[in-house]
Amino acid sequence: MTFRDEVRGAVFRLAAPATAQVEYLRSIGTYPSADELALEFSDLVTPGGRLSERLQSELNLSSEVLALIARLDEKLAEFSGQQFASEWRVPALENSRNWADVRAIAGRVLEALA
Numbered sequence: 635m636t637f638r639d640e641v642r643g644a645v646f647r648l649a650a651p652a653t654a655q656v657e658y659l660r661s662i663g664t665y666p667s668a669d670e671l672a673l674e675f676s677d678l679v680t681p682g683g684r685l686s687e688r689l690q691s692e693l694n695l696s697s698e699v700l701a702l703i704a705r706l707d708e709k710l711a712e713f714s715g716q717q718f719a720s721e722w723r724v725p726a727l728e729n730s731r732n733w734a735d736v737r738a739i740a741g742r743v744l745e746a747l748a
Contacts, residue, residue, distance in 0.1 A: 637678075637692050642747055644675040648706065649740035652727040659724065666724040668733075672710045680707050699746040706739045 635643075647658055648671055659665040679689050685704060689695065695703075713721045713732045720726060727733050 637688060638747075641678050641689065641693070642744070644678055645706070645740050645743045645747065647671055648675055649737050649744050651737075652733070655727050656724055668722050668724060668727055672714075672722075676707065676710070679703055696746075699743070702739065702743045702746055706736070706743055709736055709739055 647655065650658070655668070655671060656665065659668060659670060662670060664670040679686050685700060685707075689703070690700065709732070721730055721732055
């Protein structure tokens with residue numbers, strides 16, 4: 635699997651409907667925690683807290699696509715931390731405005747990566 639495929643897969647899972655996300659979390663054994671969806675993404679695109687040089691160099695992405703990826707990462711960061719613990723449980727995937735926003739941004743990233 636190429637780096638592009640890994641990035642696309644992580645973004646695809648963030649853009650997926652809640653039911654698909656729950657199914658994925660069950661398949662990897664992290665249900666009912668939703669953290670892994672964001673961790674897979676951040677491990678690839680923002681290791682160490684900043685956009686990966688590999689993302690920029692290997693994928694040769696435009697500044698617009700990089701900005702969308704950064705926005706997705708920022709959105710995930712907006713609701714991280716102990717005070718948002720409930721946002722990282724499966725019920726939030728279906729009911730949270732934050733997760734709806736994540737799906738919308740991730741969908742735009744997927745379109746840009748196509």
